[in-house]
Amino acid sequence: MPSLLSLPEISGAELSRLVDRAVHLAGAKSFPPSLAGRAVGIYFRKSSTRTRTSFWRAATALGADAITFGPDDLQLITGESPADTARVLGGYLDLLVVRTNGDIAELRALSEAGRLPVVNALTEHEHPTQVIADLTTVQEEFGELAGRHVLYVGEGNSTARSLAHAVAMTPGLRLTLLTPPGYGLPEDVLAAVEDLGGAGRIDQRHTLDEAPTGADVVYTSRWQTMGVQKPDPDWRSLFDPFQVTEALVERFGHPGTIFLHDLPAIRGQEVTDEVLDGPRSRAWRQAYHKMTSAMAVLEWCAGVA
Known part of the structure; x- marks a missing residue:
């Protein structure tokens, strides 16, 4: 087995x-x-x-x-x-x-x-089982995964890595990782993900001006992964522009865009209450999945x- x-x-x-x-x-x-x-x-x-x-x-x-x-x-x-x-x-x-x-x-x-x-x-x-729950939520929402674009905003942590794995293994699904400089997925990981089949469908950007628009899913995760403090005492200054607000979702999404969060959320840090509790949010259904x-x-x- x-x-x-x-x-x-x-x-x-x-x-x-x-x-x-x-x-x-x-x-x-x-x-x-x-x-x-x-x-x-x-x-x-x-x-x-x-x-x-x-x-x-x-x-x-x-x-x-x-x-x-x-x-x-x-x-x-x-x-x-x-x-x-x-x-x-x-x-x-x-x-x-x-x-x-x-x-x-x-x-x-x-x-x-x-x-x-x-x-x-x-x-x-x-975090492979988390990402199976994520794909389940997206497929339930849209009917299929092919043709969808996920914009992941925040730290390149275990969830981001497994999400990249899953997208590379799913034909037609696209992922953009929007991470602060120095906190993304390493280049060797991105190269390995491309070898899995993600070439041309997975990329990583480090400023909001570089990110593509029209995402079907905006996804964020806790900035302090596993609750571990970062060694840089000024790390928040790098992360603050990446907070998921309604304005960010409107800028990079469309009227049917949904919001995901793997939880636990630190409200007012990586996401606002307006988004987490709003009509776009599928975070609670995602938790059920x-x-x-x-x-x-x-x-x-x-x-x-």
């Missing part, structure tokens, strides 16, 4: 299938017991509201038994090796969802030692969909 550690490790067809399944589940009157008899572990070393809750709800709604572990719940804190912990968990669980905010190699080691599928629920550089996308991912990893 497969793990979902990084989007480039699956095919574009599999990504499309996960999004289609999440959209289907969102419209279903009831959820199927597709994971009945399965046991899902949810291990989060860092704080989480949406991702942790959505995976718990996804597992239980599909009929699985779910157990959650916080940062102090496993014997890892007393010195047991991750490999030994994983070997034990592999005897109890069918799937393991993990958030570490660290290196993806740790998740890969847990999967190999435990011989069980592992789902990446956020590492330092990637963290659950439907989690369902799709768990079914895929379990080999039942």
